[in-house]
Amino acid sequence: MAESSFLSQTLQSITATKTREQDKRRKTFEARKANIIDEAQAAVDERARLQVLLSGFNQLSSSNKGVWYVDEDRKNAVRNVSRYLEQSQRDPSVSSSILCGFEGGFRKKLDQESQRFNFADLYYRLLGEWTDPKSEPIVRPEPKEEEFDGSFEHIEKYNLQNLKDKFSSVVFTALDTDxxxxxxxxxxxxxxxxxxxxxxxxxxxxxxxxxxxxxxxxxxxxxxxxxxxxxxxxxxxxxxxxxxxxxxxxxxxxxxxxxxxxxxxxxxxxxxxxxxxxxxxxxxxxxxxxxxxxxxxxxxxxxxxxxxxxxxxxxxxxxxxxxxxxxxxxxxKSPPKLTSDEVDRHRYFTWSTPSPPKGLDSEQMNTFRNTFxxxxxxxxxxxxxxxxxxxxxxxxxxxxxxxxxxxxxxxxxxxxxxxxxxxxxxxxxxxxxxxxxxxxxxxxxxxxxxxxxxxxxxxxxxxxxxxxxxxxxxxxxxxxxxxxxxxxxxxxxxxxxxxxxxxxxxxxxxxxxxxxxxxxxxxxxxxxxxxxxxxxxxxxxxxxxxxxxxxxxxxxxxxxxxxxxxxxxxxxxxxxxxxxxxMLKLTDDGDWTIDQKQVSAHCRQLQKQLGQCTSIISWVQTWNACMGKFFQNVFGKPANCFGQAHVDAILETHANLQRELFDSHNGSVTKYLREQILHRFGVEDIPDSFFFLPEDFGGLGLQNPFIPFFVLKDQLLKDPRERITDFQKTERKNYGEISEAFAALTDSERQRRFKKIFEGNENFAALANDPFFSFEEYTLHRESYSHQLSIAYQDLMKKPSVQNIKLTNEIKPWFSELKHSHGQGWDDLSSENKWIMHLYAEELKNRFGALSIVDRNLLPSGVMKMLKRKKVTWQLILWD
Incomplete structure (x- = not known):
């Protein structure tokens, strides 16, 4: 379904204006670039060629012209090489190979500028497709499929009528209770x-x-x-x-x-x-x-x-x-706690008072009252x-x-x-x-x-x-x-x-x-x-x-x-x-597993829904809503109580999903999208970075469903049960130490402790001669008072901390440039975008000369904000 009704006329007008502006810039740049290259080719030697390139480069209007940081850097580059060129006329140590290196560098900058213009053009063509009510679905249904399933509309209307009939039969008929x-x-x-x-x-x-x-x-x-x-x-x-x-x-x-x-x-x-x-x-x-x-x-x-x-x-x-x-x-009513007599016995044998506010029961009750x-x-x-x-x-x-x-x-x-x-x-x-x-x-x-x-x-x-x-x-x-x-x-x-x-x-x-x-x-x-x-x-x-x-x-x-x-x-x-x-299911073995049957059903539905998209951008929206959000939630957020195996299972499930969705493209979403863009726009040789780069930098913002879990990987307990095993070992050790300490008391020390706790209470007169209390009594109702058990509970409830990709010195300056050109630097990025930007930094710098593809001034930011707010719904024929 085209999104023309979703965009206001003002935003469409702004987008059209920016499209014309960038197209004008692109054509002007390419014409002047061609003249510069021709002049350079006709020059008599390397010094002359470099002089032509320097002069032309200095006069060209770049796609991101007007950003002072970028303009200043361009100006400094031209000024420096001009001085080296002047030095070469008198100094033989500035060799031809050095001048050829400078020449190659400026030719590359011109090609990178062309790439930026070309992908800005593609970006706007994609936006145009997204707002075009006549856009065709990405995948047309096969005739056999229609004969087998019937039309989508027929199935939907049939189920909707069932829903209406059921609703009417309920709400207009009273059910009288006593x-x-x-x-x-x-x-x-x-x-x-x-x-x-x-x-x-x-x-x-x-x-x-x-x-x-x-x-x-x-x-x-x-x-x-x-x-x-x-x-x-x-x-x-x-x-x-x-x-x-x-x-x-x-x-x-x-x-x-x-x-x-x-x-x-x-x-x-x-x-x-x-x-x-x-x-x-x-x-x-x-x-x-x-x-x-x-x-x-x-x-x-x-x-x-x-x-x-x-x-x-x-x-x-x-x-x-x-x-x-x-x-x-x-x-x-709350879980059973130690009685006052049991508390006194505990104090007598351990010389400490069990404290309910520190216990697991109290913590869960507080969560119930404050959250649930x-x-x-x-x-x-x-x-x-x-x-x-x-x-x-x-x-x-x-x-x-x-x-x-x-x-x-x-x-x-x-x-x-x-x-x-x-x-x-x-x-x-x-x-x-x-x-x-x-x-x-x-x-x-x-x-x-x-x-x-x-x-x-x-x-x-x-x-x-x-x-x-x-x-x-x-x-x-x-x-x-x-x-x-x-x-x-x-x-x-x-x-x-x-x-x-x-x-x-x-x-x-x-x-x-x-x-x-x-x-x-x-x-x-x-x-x-x-x-x-x-x-x-x-x-x-x-x-x-x-x-x-x-x-x-x-x-x-x-x-x-x-x-x-x-x-x-x-x-x-x-x-x-x-x-x-x-889609997380508790098995009879006590393990939480992903219900692969549900996953497969949703995968088949997603494949149909993606095919019904009438534009590449709506396809990306649907992908992001389902693969980037829906599946992340229904698989359960990683936590220590699920362990590292849960994250591994999620990653494997996502791998299987992509193999099933893109079976004829080796399970690769980028190969599939490249083929679609080539078919719909005739553009090829698209780098991976264009798909995954955030929209703010001129990419499609395609979410990679693996990255949210890789930033958490190896930050979880391998076996959650071992955390409670450790608690039990500590508990047993503490019991042994307390038992030894009690056994080491002299009769007079034991008597003084007895009197201080029981103050002559005759009900406990025989306790002074009793043996040390059992481990079972020591651990009775531990959930109500054990601070160590409460800590173990908190550890199991913890979500993993994010392990960010580390910014290397080699590419650190590139993010400084990004901060000036697009208002976002390394520290402004989310963990997932840090992963994306660092992963594709070399490709972006080599292909486009920067970590962005489209100039911020040319980006239709209003349209993109509307795009991000647009909700995508599962097109399932379900109701309850």
Whole structure:
């Protein structure tokens, strides 16, 4: 698909202007260069030839003329050689060979300048192809393939109709659940006095907030609207046209003031709010970045701003209240710890106090509270809070859904290693709720909201929101029906309503089994002791049954590992299915392996999608999105808990991918692209650097999927299990040393220690004569207090440090020149670009005379920025 609609007319005009300018420069340069070469050829000797070249070179306009650093260097080169030439007229020691060397150098500079102009021309031709709506696909489908598969459009329409039919059958049919039963079920988790007081406090705070929030006068202003707009621009609620309008609103204070007035009037009459649409709210299938279709409501912009503000304000309040529950040690059940008597015995034998704040359990609980808990609930009006977001902020993983999922993956992998080593068995359970937001029963939703104390006037508003008048037809007023089930997805209300219900599951699992459930909205994860995992899974099954929800069996599975024989009764309690995150799969041996079956399926789809690209640049975009980003995420980010073997497996998988994608080109992406450019543009002899060089320097910016892993290679533990083995050896050694120290105590020293710890407590009177406590007692509940185990856990959770390519003195000046000509030097480059630039430095310098190909002044920077922001989606015919 051509991208002409994606570029504004202004950017297209700028690009065309720069194209004409560089083409004019190129033709002028080549004509003058030809004259210079002809004059030099006609000169009588080497001195005369060099004089002609010097004079011509000095007068030529180079592609990067105007960069003072480059201009000064050219001027100095001409001045120096002119002086040497003058010396040669009187000094015989300046030989002909030296002058010929200078001549060759200037001829090479002229050829390098030609190369820069030629590749600038190619660059613009590539941009022209990218914006041309008539561009042809790179690979045309074979007739046989069409006969076998049918047309792509037919398959897509068939699946989309299935999706629409399924959606309609769910949302327009009510599923009535027993609100009394739900209330009683949830109330059972607050059955003691302390829990009852907590629940009473939450309800009181909710009622107070509801009253005060409704009483706000003129809550909308420029600042509030700009925050709401920023959030709506980062999620998928609105279509592209609406987002463009919103973006324009954000910079126009007059418009913002007018919108504020309208929304403030609407808020003052909240009890009479309605969707205000006789034609019905249009629901349309939209393709997401992962290629799957989701049915999305096409909301009015003002309505979206209004509802976002209300939903997020409620989210902020409830998030604060809900977070107090896991912070309360009397309410939230945690793994077993040493009793006070056990602590005293430990102190008596070791003369040290086990400290829970230093333990593994405390660290994981802090991560749960600060990162995983209610992570999809917005904390501010600006927060899109997308738990499934694909953007990965490497500087802070907790800011993105992708980053949080990678953290969880590492935690589970580390848990498996530690628990197997220390206890011999471990279980991991993964699940997901089927069509959760789409199929959420309204009776369940309102029962839960009532339970948490939401007053009736707000429930009436929420009911009007949930029971939206919907139409599946693009024609306003056609077949409008009232929604009876589910809530809009990607809306802030999805996070508000969805998390209110699912946090109730968090409470149920913890109070029922003592475990802490890790969630990403409706993605569910359990890891730890098999008995408690089985109990927690039983609670989840009971919860979904009472609340009228459904388990997605296709995304549900478990792995139960044991160093001995597995308990058959426990095995029967766990759900069947695989445990996967992305394309990383936990095997029955406790290893994480890449699911090659999934890889092959995606490889075949990628091959088709690349072939459908109508330009080289769109091909590069698709490649970068899939090979440079998608696969990096779904294979799992490298970490010590996966070891060096994981990185090796990723590299081998990428090698296999390229062999499969480019089977007829020896697995080489560059050979394939060279062939395509030759076929489409008639240009040959393209260096590798042109493909991989960043766009800022005149390359195509093709991402090399191997480099992100080579910069990490050999920075990881070879065998993660050895880290826990080392801990166990240290633990055993410490026990032996403490035992020897205790045995060396005199009777009087032992008696003084006894009195200081137990202070005459008769319950421990016999302890003074007991033998030193066993290793089993010494290590009892070590997860709650062992600082050394906590350090081992942190080591396994660590991501590898990057090992940058070292800048050599030989090419260091070239990067100084790059800093002056393009504003970026060595220190400004990413680790991957340092690898690329150093790898191709010699080729670039020899071919183009610099580390750049196209002058910064000629680069269409506006177009490139738009290009980088353009999202590429998988063209998979999938939906759920």
């Amino acid at each position: 609100e009394v039963e739900i209330d009683a079920y949830m109330d059972s988790f607050f059955d003691d006095d302390h829990a009852a007081k907590i629940l009473e406090h939450i309800r009181r705070e909710v009622a107070l907030f509801a009253r005060d929030f409704k009483a706000r006068t003129a809550p909308f202003n420029r600042s509030v609207l700009k925050s709401c707009i920023q959030a709506l621009l980062t999620n998928d609620l609105l279509n592209d046209d609406a987002k463009m309008t919103l973006s324009e609103f954000s910079t126009n204070d007059v418009v913002l003031d007018e919108i504020s007035d309208v929304l403030n009037l609407r808020f003052s009459d909240l009890d009479d709010w309605s969707w205000e649409t006789d034609g019905g709210m249009y629901y349309e299938p939209r393709r997401q970045a992962n290629g799957k279709f989701r049915i999305m409501m096409d909301q009015d912009i003002l309505q979206a701003l209004f509802l976002h503000y209300i939903a997020v304000s409620w989210c902020q309040e409830l998030k604060v209240l809900f977070r107090r529950l896991p912070d309360d040690p009397k309410f939230w 808990l209610l992570s999809s609930m917005p904390s501010s009006l600006r927060d899109g809070s997308d738990p499934y977001g694909e953007n990965n902020d490497e500087s802070d993983e907790t800011k993105t859904g992708m980053g949080i999922r990678q953290m969880l993956l590492r935690q589970i992998a580390t848990d498996v290693i530690i628990r197997r080593a220390l206890h011999g068995d471990v279980a991991v359970v993964q699940s997901d709720l089927q069509w959760y937001a789409t199929a959420l029963p309204h009776s369940t939703l309102f029962a839960v909201l009532r339970f948490w104390g939401v007053p009736e006037d707000w429930l009436k508003f929420f009911t009007k929101f949930a029971e939206a008048p919907l139409r599946m037809s693009a024609t306003p007023g056609e077949d409008v029906r009232t929604r009876k089930r589910g809530i809009p997805i990607t809306d802030a209300f999805e996070k508000l309503f969805g998390e209110c219900v699912l946090f109730s599951m968090d409470v149920a699992v913890n109070r029922g089994s003592g475990m802490t459930l890790i969630r990403f909205h409706d993605d569910l994860w359990l890891s730890g002791d098999p008995v408690r995992c089985a109990s927690a899974w039983g609670t989840i099954e009971e919860f979904v049954k009472v609340l009228g929800l459904d388990i997605n069996t296709s995304k549900t599975g478990s792995v139960y590992l044991s160093t001995t024989s597995r308990d058959a009764e426990l095995v029967a309690k766990f759900p069947k299915g695989a445990v996967c995150m992305g």
